[in-house]
Amino acid sequence: MKSESGTASLGRFDFACGDEIESLEVAYEAYGEFNGDNAVLLCHALTGSQNVAGYTDEETDGQARAWWNDIVGPGKAIDTTEYYVVCANVPGSCYGTTGPASTDPEGEVYATDFPPVTVQDWTRAQRQVLDTLGVGRLHAVAGGSVGGMNALDWARQYPDDAECIIAVAAAPRLDAQSLALDAIARRAITTDPNWNDGDYYDAETTPTDGLAIARQIGHVMYLSKSSMQQKFARRAAGRDARRDSFPVDPAAAFFPYRDVESYLDYQAEKFVDRFDPNSYLYLTRAMDDYDLAEGYEDDARAIAAFEGETLLISFTGDWHFTTEQSEALAEAFRSVSTPVAHHVIESDHGHDAFLVEPDKVGPPLRDFLADGINGRAVHDTADSNADNDSGFAPVHASLFSQ
Amino acid sequence: MKSESGTASLGRFDFACGDEIESLEVAYEAYGEFNGDNAVLLCHALTGSQNVAGYTDEETDGQARAWWNDIVGPGKAIDTTEYYVVCANVPGSCYGTTGPASTDPEGEVYATDFPPVTVQDWTRAQRQVLDTLGVGRLHAVAGGSVGGMNALDWARQYPDDAECIIAVAAAPRLDAQSLALDAIARRAITTDPNWNDGDYYDAETTPTDGLAIARQIGHVMYLSKSSMQQKFARRAAGRDARRDSFPVDPAAAFFPYRDVESYLDYQAEKFVDRFDPNSYLYLTRAMDDYDLAEGYEDDARAIAAFEGETLLISFTGDWHFTTEQSEALAEAFRSVSTPVAHHVIESDHGHDAFLVEPDKVGPPLRDFLADGINGRAVHDTADSNADNDSGFAPVHASLFSQ
Structure with missing residues (x-):
């Protein structure tokens, strides 16, 4: 697999909080070849890194490396012979992108003088990294967990820049628990x-x-x-x-x-x-602060300008980002007639299912990237609700079974 | 309400771990009058105390005082004009019973030299306190949360000493989470x-x-x-x-x-x-260690010698001690033909429901104390299962609803 690992020097960066730093460096990796319309941006989860794939013979070290190695690669669900896959380490993290552990231009560690970061900052930094790579419009933005929130933020912040959005095990905002x-x-x-x-x-x-x-x-x-x-x-x-x-x-x-x-x-x-x-x-x-509806009346209005298609994938055993939260978000997309499929996966693996259930996650990802919400392996709760009055409710029995 | 507050000096106490202390003091409170067959032992929860009731005009201070004030008192569900209610602070705690913060006979604070304690030790200390109060056989032992485990331990350790057992929001053992x-x-x-x-x-x-x-x-x-x-x-x-x-x-x-x-x-x-x-x-x-089946092949055999009646109360919104755990325990009682009712309460209050839902908890407690599992307000999942194939499963929808 052709892969590239680099650091984009973005210069002065103004954070959403109003503070700025003189020089933001963003570490990224890219897989495959860009042909003008095949770019897929992946957004990593909380403690993930830009290294999505490629370390086949090594331990994945819990999201630090190769966190979607089963999903991304030649012939895999996100096929790097077909797509140009980019992932950037988010500002505030510690895998090569500037964050609290980095040194400022005077050579001092930022520590807690680093500006507060938000998901919006991540999205904007990603946009700038893609600019340096010559990528304008994306075929897709995809991410899991807070990376899914990040992907949703693209639909809000750059509604014209992606043909489709994939948010796996995500939510428009965290709940109180x-x-x-x-x-x-x-x-x-x-x-x-x-x-x-x-x-x-x-x-x-x-x-x-x-x-x-x-x-x-x-x-x-x-x-x-x-x-x-x-x-x-x-x-x-x-x-x-x-x-x-x-x-x-x-x-x-x-x-x-x-x-x-x-x-x-x-x-x-x-x-x-x-x-x-x-x-x-x-x-x-940043994750706690994220609220898709911020600055808008509700989620539907926040994403109303996005005209692409969206795939939401949720897992029945996930009590952190629940199936109900994804379903409410799907309803918001439906209410503004933005094409959406909410694909519910039966899994007992909790939130981690988005990392450890590639056999269930891969097919809807592959088919959505190829054919959108009409992709063969893409299922939508709206369809199953039509077949079945009880909708997706029964899936929750597994959460508390012994 | 007639109430008594005291400390029972139990002398040398041998803990289940094999260690002993020279002098175990157990702080207790008692409400009502003993008439020979009306004693009810209450077992407090993890951070609870012997003070079950009586501080009507004061803050309850989160289980430290008057934790079942809405349930226990004259005319209340556990009516102190009818029952003699005793509660003892468990060994290892800090409300007057000897524990790590107490001083040993030489005047040194035990701190972590205090012997490890188990629920079995609590039960045995309670038995000895009742002996000092002249109470032999109990009408009932009742408790919530780990207090419910404590009540279940009575059925195992002193199967002839109680007519009935009430375990509220309890389980035969904690699960991995x-x-x-x-x-x-x-x-x-x-x-x-x-x-x-x-x-x-x-x-x-x-x-x-x-x-x-x-x-x-x-x-x-x-x-x-x-x-x-x-x-x-x-x-x-x-x-x-x-x-x-x-x-x-x-x-x-x-x-x-x-x-x-x-x-x-x-x-x-x-x-x-x-x-x-x-x-x-x-x-x-002590709570983590508790396993009703310990020393037996299974839960059913652990309580097989107990010939009284048992009431299990669980709450649909409780993800700490689940309805499923209580139902599995009810099945164990049924399998050895020990009369049991598993009363499921719809509540969104989580595990705390046993403290904050007196209107729902009181009636089954009152009627069970009076008439056992045939009490009017006592419902059993076995009955509802007979009526309804889906049993108590639908109650879990509330757990993850927004």
Whole structure:
């Protein structure tokens, strides 16, 4: 697969908050060849990176690398022999794009002097990266989770720039429960004394405990209740090796160190090695802040100027971004006669399904990119509602089954 | 209402873990008059206390006081003019019963030298308190949440000692998701440097940040997704006063301090004033450890010796202790022909419904105490299943509705 990895120097960048930085660098990767009308922009999730695919023989390292390797590549659902696929690391992140861990023109680490970022900033930075690559109008913008919010933002901010939008496991805005859990996760970081008001880049110790707890909260949000039960139940861990990941008191030794703890501790350990704590604060706030209807009366009016087609994919086991949220959004598209298909996938994998169910996600993506909402594998709740009065409701039984 | 508040000195107490302490003091309260066969033992929830009722003009302070004031009292569902109601603070807690914050016979604070406690220890301590009060056989043992697990433990440990058991919003054991969230909450406490290996009782600073985060995680578990959305949505808080409850970086100021954060911060602030961080570690571990089937082949065999009647009450919006878990337990009772009714209450209040829905919880409690599973207001899923093939499944729609 032909691929290109680079950094676009965008110069001065004005953030939506009113602040600016002198020089925004955006790391991106591109796969395939541009032929003028085959560009697909992919938007990564919260802790993802620009590296969408290509590391076939290596561990994917939890979204840091090759997060859609099963979906994107030659002959895959997003076929890089057909499409020119671009993904850019968002401003505020830590995979090569300027963020809190970067240095300012004077050589000082920004830390928490970095301007607050929003999803709107991400979209605008992506637009500018595409300009440097000579890409004007896109065939599609696609993304999962907050990357799906980012894709939806394209329909609002640049309604003429994409033929179609794909938002997987996304929502027009977070609900109160998700806002609460994100806020608690941030508290875990900022109460870690090693956070030190965000100034830890030259310190010997960094707020790894706080970031680990934040990640563990997130991890539970991304899994479904029943998939956790099936995967871990109440089993003790095979090895106690990771039991000392966090401080414990002597009384803890009487109780098993459970498989589910060992898993979360292992995942957190990997995560703190790859992610910047300040970036976690910045990016979760961008996600929390995102509201498709902001500045408009409602979601329908926010996307009314977009005349392309939209595919929404949701997962029945996702309690973070629910099927109901995607359905409400589909209704908003329908109400302004914007062609939309809301494709519901039965999956017990929770929010993570958009990463780990390529066999179910791939076909509707492939067929939508080729034929829009009339694509063969693309299903729409509006059709199933016509067949069946109960619509997609029954799918939720799986959420709480044991 | 006649009420009595006291401390039972139980002397040396051998814990299930094999350790012992020289002197276990158990704080209890009792309401009404004992007439030989009218005793009802109530088991409090995780952070509850022995004070079940009676503070009608005061704030209930989140389970610390008068946690079932709407249910227990003269003329109420558990009528103290009819029943002699006893509640004891569990070993390991911090409301007068010996726990980590108590001093040992040498005058040293136990801290984390306190033996690990289990629900079985709670049950045995309650048995001994009742002995000191002259109460042999109980009319009923009732409890909510982990208090319901405690009540179920009576059926296993003292099957001849109670005529009936009531477990509200309970389960025979926690599932992987709840175990995970409890474990993360404990990590928040033990990574707080002020926890200091549990030795903070003489310190100027205590691990309040860690305990606050632990409580906030718990709080989200106790509410339903839709009730949080209805109560808070994405609203900004009316006042920013509590915004500095936790450290924040300057970039945070660009974003709203939300109502849901303000609520969680306020609740956490109240909680850290009333609860001991080490007790939170000890009691959550007791809850996590509880498994009704432990030592038996399954739940049915664990309660086979109990010949009384059992009422299980569950709530449709409870994602912490689910209706499915109660139904599976009801099936276990049915399989050994132990009379049981599983009464499902439609409520959007999540796990907290057992505290905040007295109008729905009271009638089945009252009628079950009077007439057992044939009580007028007591419904059983087995009956509704007979009427209706879909059983209680439709109730879950409310969990994820917006």
